[in-house]
Amino acid sequence: MLTFGFWEPVIVIAAINVILICGLYITALSGALSMATAAFAGVGGYVSAVLTTNLDWPFVPALAVATVSGAIIGCIVALVTLKMKDFVLKIATLAVGEALSIAAFNIKYVGGANGFSGIPLYTTMTWVLGVAALSIFVAWRVDKSRIGLGARAIRDDMVAAASTGISLRTVRLVTFGIGSALIALGGALLAHYVLIISPSQLGFLYSLNYIVFLLAGGIQTLWGPVLTAILLSGIPELLRFANEYRLIAYGLIIVAVVMWRPEGLITRSRRSAKGNAAAKPDRGAAAPAKA
């Protein structure tokens, strides 16, 4: 058993955030940025909590079921939002997240507004580090796979991608399925670490954290978001001595990253970054007229 004293909770939370960000990275590969990360994580947490606490399941099968339930929710959301355009899709996922949060709020069986407490402590350092390593491996493999390449093609140009035979449906189902499964797995590990899960944790304000990790790290590489997830989970703890000011520092860091590293902390080589910028004309640049 590994022990790190004071740092243990920090490392565990950072590792769980890495798991979640790997999931979100996969989900966002095809350009469909989900605003329901915290809700997917919450589904995993609630499922695992109910199975272990109310039904006395052992930890591993509960985790497995939580992961599968995440995948199912992800696939459903992928199918529902398949035809939606970029911005509307984001808002639809936001609404899904809020709806799940409200559902948890109103179901007495899972504790309603008070949240679900008394979850057994199963998550250990070994578990989170192992799963985090596994998630990074999965995300890396998906990134390099045919599906991952197809997803990138869809992100850059949906019509061109479709004309070369890439199926939007398959890509979205696979990326949302795998991504949400990882997110739910991370959420389940979190629930078994903090031992309580409440409906507000599923809401948009929590999902926003992961969007910050993803965009501040840069969506072009896997390593950027993973790095920012670790840094931004750790920095508030490092600033613990200046308790009141740490959230302000957090805000300043976000603004600074956006201002000075607009493509995210880690980007691909200059040439391909430029290629990306050219592919997406900015506002004000002559946008193609709607014929």
Add this chain to the structure above:
Amino acid sequence: MDIFLQQIMNGAVIGSTYAVVAVGFALVFIVLRVVNFAHPEIFMLGMFSGLWAALHISDNLAVVLVAGAIGAGLGGLVLERAVIRPLHGRNMLMTLLATLGVSIILQNGMAIITGPDPVPYPTIIPNMSVPLGPVSLTARQLVNFAACIILLITASYYVRGTKYGRATRAVAERPDVAAAFGVNVSLISLITVVFASLMAGIAAVSVGLLYGSAWAFVGLLYGLKAFIILLVAGNRYFEGVVFVAIALGIIEALITGYVSSGMRDVVTFTLLIGVLYFRPNGVFGSYNA
């Protein structure tokens, strides 16, 4: 029946504040293509500027309202020049992130100055009720409602009836073409953000007077609502945003009154999903963002 009318009236008062915040949010979104998550915090700045003026300068209603407008307007000015302008032309999500960062800074900064709990507002308007036919409103509700309605009429006149408003609508439609016709897009962007902030500041002071308190985290109550109102209404028509905002206030008041306050947000989000499913561009249509 009287209770029903009373609930509708109360809802319309709340909805009018939603409308002012949502219209400011919508103006910035339409003209600059920026999702300004700091807008509710500008609202909060106005609320505290008004409070400061009431405590340190004079508790005259006009002075307090003007102070709120100035505080929020300055906030908007700095926000536009320091954060939104340098990010011009970037991905919409990046400006969203930056304004989100600003909003975190403002919320927590104000919480350090004034404490994390609501701060009492001085009583400037006497606490009395004014009968209006079958219903009655308190004097504070009346001031809040009147201030918001006047702001909305002013905004409508500005956008539809003035030279700058015409330029604003041109930029909203096609910034590149507007610039080709000699519109100073940069200036219009600045004016739009400051105008939206001024409106928010005045509304914020009237809300502070209405509830008798100012709170560093008050923006959280209005931010998501403004966003939803904009999406449901679509960003094409100013009046559509106002209509949806007031309708939302009334629906919320009716549900709180007749069902339960827990169901209130369920309805809000059901409305959002329903509208996005059947009319993805909003009830009243949208520009191509």
